[in-house]
Amino acid sequence: MITKSKTQLKQGMLENVMRQFNHAADIIGLNSNIRKILSITNNELLIHFPVKMDNGDVEVFTGYRVQHNNALGPYKGGLRYHPTVDIDAAKALAMWMTWKTSLAGLPYGGAKGGIQIDPSKYSNAELERITRRFTYALGDNIGPEHDIPAPDVNTNSQTMAWIVDTYMSTKSPAERSKNQHVVTGKPLGSGGSEGRDRATGYGVFLNIKLWAEKKKVNLKSKRFIVQGFGNVGYWTAYFLENEGAKLVGVQDAYGTIANSDGIEVSKLYQYMQGNKGSIVGYALAQVVDKDSFFELDCDICIPAALGNQITADNAAKIKAFLIAEGANGPTDVEGEEILLKNGVGIIPDILCNSGGVIGSYFEWLQNRNGELWQLEEVMAKLEKKMKEVFEKVYETAENRDGDMRTAAYIIAIERIEKAYVQRGIFP
Structure with a gap:
C-alpha cells in the first residue's frame, strides 16, 4: 500500500505513476542507476502544425509523442485525441506502457502521445487532414521497428489507416510494403488483425x-x-x-x-x-x-x-x-x-487492460511475417497469454502479501532491470 501525507495536494497522473514506480522499486531494492534511467523519458516530442479547415481558415494544433523506454524493444503506445493531452499526461501514459508491455512479456518498450483537440468539433474530412499532417510532422520518429502507435481515446481503426497511408507515402515504392506495421489497430482491409x-x-x-x-x-x-x-x-x-x-x-x-x-x-x-x-x-x-x-x-x-x-x-x-x-x-x-x-x-x-497491446503485438507479428490468423486463433492466443500473466501477478501478490498493482510493477520492473544488468550501460 502506498501511503501519502494528508498535507500533500491532489496529484496528477504523472505524480501517480511515479509514486507507484518508486513504491515497487523500493520493495525490490532496484539498482539506483537503473532507477535513474526509468524515472525519466528517453524522448519527448512537442509538435505545432498547421491544418486548413473546411471553411478555408488555418488552425495550428499541438501534438505530442513521448518515448519513455525501449530497453526491451521498439516503443509501443497509443495516440489519443483529447483536450487533456499535454506533455505530463503523455509522459505518465508512456511510463504505464513501459510497465504494461514488460509485464506482458512483449518485446516492446513504452510510448504515448496524441493531439490536444476535441474531435467532436471537427468534421471527418478535417480530422483526416489533421491526422495526416501530424503523421507527416512525426516523420521518422515513428516506424515499424522503432515506435509503433495504436488507437486510444477518440482514435480508431480509421485514424490508423490514415496514419499508415501517410507514413507509407513518404517511403520509396520498394520500401512501402515493409512499413505496414508502423501502426496497429488498423482496419482488416488495411492490414488489421481479426479480434483486435x-x-x-x-x-x-x-x-x-x-x-x-x-x-x-x-x-x-x-x-x-x-x-x-x-x-x-x-x-x-x-x-x-x-x-x-x-x-x-x-x-x-x-x-x-x-x-x-x-x-x-x-x-x-x-x-x-x-x-x-x-x-x-x-x-x-x-x-x-x-x-x-x-x-x-x-x-x-x-x-x-x-x-x-x-x-x-x-x-x-x-x-x-x-x-x-x-x-x-x-x-x-x-x-x-x-x-x-x-x-x-x-x-x-x-x-x-493489457489485452489491447497483446492484440496489437499479434497484428504486428502478422504484418511482419506476412501471415493472416483467424479470429479463433487470435482469441485463443490472447486468452493463453493473459492467463499466464494474471497467474504470475496473483501469485506474486499472494507470496508478498501485497496488492496486485505492486505485484504487477515488481514483475515489470525486474524484467527491465535484468535487461540492463545483462547488457550494461553504453559506453
Missing part, C-alpha cells in the same frame, strides 16, 4: 473472470457499472453479460444512466450508433447525476474512460467489491489507499 477490436475489452473481462475464480465468486447475476462505453467499455460489458452478469450503470462524456433491473448491452450499443455515439436520452434507463456514478449499487466497477477518476473524494463511497481498470490510471494513489483499506479488490490497469 475486442482484445482490450475481452482482456478486462477475462481478468475479472480469473479473479472471480480465485475468490470463488460466481459472476452470474453480479451487477456491474462501466465508465466509458467506447470500444473497451462495450466489449467488456458484452462478455460480462454473456457470462450472466448484469449491467446496471453507464457513464460517458455526455451523461450518466442507471437501471437496477439491468441495461441490455446490445440495445444500448445500437441506440448509441444512431445517437452520435452518446448514451444520453436512452429511454430504458434513468438519468443519474454524474458525480453519483461511483456510488451506484453494484458488485463490479469498471472505469474505462480517463485517468484520475477514482480519488479520495469518491473512493469511500464505492459499493463494488472489485475495481477492474479498463482505463489507464483511473485510480489515484489516495483513492487506492482507501479502497484497499475497505477490502476492495483492484485489478490494475497494466494487467487489466
